[in-house]
Amino acid sequence: RPGVEYERVREVSIIYDKGSGQFEARLVVEVKARGNHGQGRVAVDLGETVLLAAAFEDGTVLLYSGRFIKAARRYWQKVRARVKPPSQENPRMSRRFRQIARKESRQVGHLLHLATSHFIRECVQRGVKEIVIGNLTGIREGMDYGPRVNQRLHAWPYRKILHMLRYKAALVGITVRNDVEERGTSRTCHACGQVRKANRVHRGLYRCSCGWTAQADVNAALNIYE
Known part of the structure; x- marks a missing residue:
């Protein structure tokens, strides 16, 4: 990868992908993190509509x-709906079903890489030394927005985003903290501390009776920052 210096090769493997019918060469190297003299911090709220x-x-x-x-x-999902899914009688995925899963994973992964790489570059330019991300462990438990929305939220790649941020930040000497409680940050007013679900007027607006108004996800990020 351009701009990344590695100290030594740890592992080389050549794998045959049955789905694509191609060989893949995989190289694992040991990378030395770049020095970072920044002192700043940034708080991050992960979401669905606002990634x-x-x-x-x-x-x-x-x-x-x-x-x-x-x-x-x-x-x-629409493409997958035209293909016979695995069942109890035949739990094995068809070749076409596996192809769809791989293509979706690659496309989503590419979009996640674009976003996380740009964010890390911004952190470097702004002298960030620490990224603070809300801990989402267990936050989706007990949610009930209906079968469709529940399935969509549970499938959202929070863990993958966090993994990308961790290793990309490590390469430029930025630490990532993921121990701040996320629960309640979207309902809590950053200015006065009032906790009220109705303050989140709609998806993108948080408005409190104390006069504080902000983009809803930014309000959550500021609460994580505390």
């Missing part, structure tokens, strides 16, 4: 849309 909402110390806010990923998933 990343980032609040920097200097007041800068960055929003990364998740709509392209949602559109890709909807498209492949």
Whole structure:
């Protein structure tokens, strides 16, 4: 990868992909992290419609849309609906079903790489030393927005996003914290601390009776920042 220096090769493997009928060469190298003299922090709220909402110390806010990923998933869901799915009688996926899964994974992965790489570059330019992300462990348990929405939210790649941010940040000497409680941040007013679900007027607006108004995901990110 351009701009990445590695110290030594750890593993080389050649694998045959039955689905594509091609050989893949995989190279694992040991990379030395670049030095980072930054002192800043940035808080990140992960979501679905807004993939990343980032609040920097200097007041800068960055929003990364998740709509392209949602559109890709909807498209492949329609394609998948035309193919016979695995069943109890025949649990093995068909060749076509596996191909669809691989194509969807690659497309979504590419979009995630674009967003996370751009965000890490912004962090480097703004002198960030630490990224703070809300801990989403167990946050989807007990959610009930109906079968369709529940399935969509549970399939959202939070873990994959976090993994990408961790290793990309490590390459440029930025640490990632993921130990801040996420629960309740979207309902809590950053200005006065009032917790009220109705304050989230709609998907993109948070408005509190104290006068505080902000983009809803930014409000959540600022609460994570605390």
